[in-house]
């Protein structure tokens with residue numbers, strides 16, 4: 475029997491030789507999400523106090539109301555919160571939670587789920603100074619074998635959407651020059667934090683080395699054709715003497 479990737483709305487079949495519960499593409503995206511979140515969190519912290527500009531020292535510099543000490547939406551994401559998705563599948567404990575689940579709470583919840591999945595220890599812990607994101611990056615190979623890996627991927631997608639809206643930063647997508655080796659569309663995109671270059675048309679994944687080899691093979695011929703087309707264009711446009 476073939477198994478299906480556990481990410482919602484994916485539907486791709488899983489590699490039968492692997493114990494992963496996510497397809498190659500979703501596993502690669504989840505990896506990129508954790509790396510992006512690690513990069514985003516300091517930016518989110520920086521957004522906590524929106525207006526640090528001096529408003530005192532001049533009678534013209536004051537405001538009509540006392541300033542908020544910190545942004546509420548950022549505080550919601552960075553603050554303490556209750557419970558994780560697996561321990562609270564019906565969202566009951568989060569009922570008193572305003573807005574999205576705080577990032578740390580979410581990650582700690584999944585860390586607990588992972589500890590139970592691999593029978594690691596009664597409670598996961600993190601080394602001083604290390605973040606829960608770093609913890610998850612370290613334990614990623616085990617996460618990919620968990621039945622709930624797709625749910626974690628989904629929750630990271632939601633959290634990152636909130637974080638990106640606040641920090642106004644999101645991964646840059648770089649369209650590649652060479653066409654996709656599978657579908658021949660010009661759909662190959664290299665996105666920040668992604669392990670692979672992905673075809674947005676057919677979903678093919680290439681490592682950067684694979685892309686370089688492919689590009690070296692096909693680009694010279696394509697450039698020649700492009701040059702011939704330009705030349706043909708200029709010749710036909712030339713007025714007859």
Ligand SMILES: [Zn+2]
Nearest residue numbers: 479484497500
């Ligand atoms: Zn998938």
Ligand SMILES: [Zn+2]
Nearest residue numbers: 654657673676
């Ligand atoms: Zn393609």
